[in-house]
Amino acid sequence: MLNIGDSLIFELKDDQASKLKCKAVDLKNQVLYTDYPVYEKNGKTAFLLNGTHLKASFVGNDQNAYLFHTEVLGRCKEKIPMLTFKMPEAHELIRIQRREYVRIETAIDVALHSASQRFQPFVTTTIDISAGGAAVNLPGKQSFEQNEEVTAWFSLPFQKGTIEYAKIKAKMVRVIKSDKKEMATLQFLDLTETDRKKLLQFCFDQQLLLKKKGAFSE
Structure with a gap:
């Protein structure tokens, strides 16, 4: 083990x-x-x-x-x-x-770039994240399509004060619109072992933090 x-x-x-x-x-x-x-x-x-x-x-x-x-x-x-x-x-x-299935609710910075150059790059925040995907907020000024491929740049702040960065290819598997906001769920593609470990460590780090606050249960 x-x-x-x-x-x-x-x-x-x-x-x-x-x-x-x-x-x-x-x-x-x-x-x-x-x-x-x-x-x-x-x-x-x-x-x-x-x-x-x-x-x-x-x-x-x-x-x-x-x-x-x-x-x-x-x-x-x-x-x-x-x-x-x-x-x-x-x-x-x-x-x-x-841990790859642990989805942590957290708002961290992420920049999204269209693989097909269909929309201008923009910076937004996550709604939640795991080692397999994430949900992100979308700006209302641009249009997005399901299954659109993107490159996502994540900024992962750890409790000890360090920040790790991960560049990940992803697909917008769902684009959800409501009266108040628009969001997309991302599925990570071709994840490198280095970035996978960063995400696992970040989710674990956030899980421990939430446990201390009493906001996370198994």
């Missing part, structure tokens, strides 16, 4: 606002070996005492996000300095949700 080289996010039980990140270096006899965790906000190395309890999360090969509770077991040094953590059995991992 967890592979060597996978990224992990740790949260201290008494300080959930501070997130730590590290990578899995080795895994044997239910002991997880990682490089030294650093704070996401400033990149500084975190000092963790033996016995410190944490909540850990990672993305598995099936692109699901998993949670587990762990504690610091100790330190060791081979090629690099490492920390050791208690690793639960596979059946004890908590699956959050299949």
